[in-house]
Amino acid sequence: MKKQIAVLPGDGIGAEVAESAISVLKVVSEKFGHEFEFKKGLIGGCAIDEYGTPLPDETLTICRESDAILLGAVGGPKWDGNPSELRPEKGLLTLRKSLDLFANLRPVTVFESLAEASTLKFEVVNGVDLMIVRELTGGLYFGRPSERIGENKDAVVDTLHYTRKEIERIVQKGFELAQVRRKKLTSVDKANVLESSRMWREVVEEIAPKFPDVEYDHRLVDDAAMQLIRNPKQFDVIVTENLFGDILSDEASMMTGSLGMLPSASLSADGPGLYEPVHGSAPDIAGQGKANPLAMILSSAMMLKYSFNLSEEASAIESAVQNVLNEGYRTQDIADSHSPVISTTEMTEKVKAALTE
Numbered sequence: 001m002k003k004q005i006a007v008l009p010g011d012g013i014g015a016e017v018a019e020s021a022i023s024v025l026k027v028v029s030e031k032f033g034h035e036f037e038f039k040k041g042l043i044g045g046c047a048i049d050e051y052g053t054p055l056p057d058e059t060l061t062i063c064r065e066s067d068a069i070l071l072g073a074v075g076g077p078k079w080d081g082n083p084s085e086l087r088p089e090k091g092l093l094t095l096r097k098s099l100d101l102f103a104n105l106r107p108v109t110v111f112e113s114l115a116e117a118s119t120l121k122f123e124v125v126n127g128v129d130l131m132i133v134r135e136l137t138g139g140l141y142f143g144r145p146s147e148r149i150g151e152n153k154d155a156v157v158d159t160l161h162y163t164r165k166e167i168e169r170i171v172q173k174g175f176e177l178a179q180v181r182r183k184k185l186t187s188v189d190k191a192n193v194l195e196s197s198r199m200w201r202e203v204v205e206e207i208a209p210k211f212p213d214v215e216y217d218h219r220l221v222d223d224a225a226m227q228l229i230r231n232p233k234q235f236d237v238i239v240t241e242n243l244f245g246d247i248l249s250d251e252a253s254m255m256t257g258s259l260g261m262l263p264s265a266s267l268s269a270d271g272p273g274l275y276e277p278v279h280g281s282a283p284d285i286a287g288q289g290k291a292n293p294l295a296m297i298l299s300s301a302m303m304l305k306y307s308f309n310l311s312e313e314a315s316a317i318e319s320a321v322q323n324v325l326n327e328g329y330r331t332q333d334i335a336d337s338h339s340p341v342i343s344t345t346e347m348t349e350k351v352k353a354a355l356t357e
């Protein structure tokens with residue numbers, strides 16, 4: 001199989017972990033006889049520095065012409081003072097919107113050998129296997145107006161906007177995913193306060209009868225945040241608004257031991273999918289070889305599964321990661337007192353070696 005993959009490394013550790021994913025995919029292509037062609041593009045702060053915009057047209061064209069997109073992460077203190085249109089994060093938001101990547105799948109899978117690395121108790125997190133389905137192209141991150149207002153610009157407004165259709169398609173996706181998993185969907189909202197959440201609940205109620213075999217419930221987001229820590233094994237699929245999903249997934253990452261373990265897939269109705277770790281550019285550890293590459297590597301496994309329908313190859317990557325962790329190899333973020341700490345590239349080499357075993 002021949003596929004073109006756009007690679008947007010971005011900023012900070014994004015660039016480091018993107019290299020890890022490319023080298024792992026090269027091993028997969030040799031082992032399974034596929035041809036992957038990688039085409040790089042700039043996004044985020046590095047694109048602002050080079051082209052004066054966080055998402056150059058050339059990058060968007062490369063993405064549109066590819067079968068799938070791998071992205072590291074964007075952002076950093078260098079650009080934090082920029083106006084909103086010239087922030088690195090704007091590049092990523094515009095890419096998601098331009099490609100209509102409305103469904104962000106964030107699986108939270110606890111590897112047994114890492115359950116001790118979680119700040120939560122072993123018995124609470126061991127066996128956790130849930131999926132957060134985050135709406136990605138609407139909600140609070142895209143509503144207009146979003147600006148300083150008033151005569152003296154001493155007031156501010158952000159807007160949470162959804163059309164019914166936008167809610168319908170993400171809720172539908174949540175039910176479909178639950179149906180092929182453990183058949184349980186939790187819709188998370190703030191319906192006791194927000195009108196948008198009340199429409200969200202109506203839509204869930206309207207779509208639910210199409211999935212009679214899926215058990216579903218509604219939870220308020222503050223309760224859901226607490227329940228995730230109290231008893232995460234009660235969840236199978238969680239479907240929720242953009243901002244809520246962003247926050248809940250970083251929280252949920254702590255069950256797996258580190259934010260550096262959480263992959264994601266962002267999908268549209270058709271067109272290329274975007275695969276990126278849940279974490280950001282981690283300026284505090286960038287350039288030091290300390291980044292955990294497993295979230296990015298596991299994101300490339302999601303690409304093989306969701307964009308290329310290569311489930312066996314995706315499972316091979318996941319098993320290689322599991323074997324490396326079982327052997328006790330750890331980057332600093334998941335290290336314990338008995339494991340020697342290895343670097344980003346050493347961890348990548350271990351995964352590649354496990355793939356060829």
Ligand SMILES: NC(=O)C1=CN([C@@H]2O[C@H](COP(=O)(O)OP(=O)(O)OC[C@H]3O[C@@H](n4cnc5c(N)ncnc54)[C@H](O)[C@@H]3O)[C@@H](O)[C@H]2O)C=CC1
Pocket residue numbers: 013072073074075076077089092258259260261276277278279280281282283284285290291292293295333
């Ligand atoms: N998708 C993206 O490109 C995202 C970009 N960002 C941007 O990243 C920048 C930094 O944001 P933060 O709030 O610090 O979030 P962050 O996710 O970059 O880092 C949070 C903490 O987790 C650690 N961490 C993250 N990924 C790790 C990995 N792979 N291995 C080991 N440790 C890891 C970091 O060292 C840091 O202590 C900001 O400019 C932010 O806007 C934040 C989240 C997502």
Ligand SMILES: CC(C)CC(=O)C(=O)O
Pocket residue numbers: 089092093246278
């Ligand atoms: C635009 C991104 C920086 C928002 C984020 O934190 C994420 O998508 O995880």
Ligand SMILES: [Mg+2]
Pocket residue numbers: 246247250278
């Ligand atoms: Mg986030």
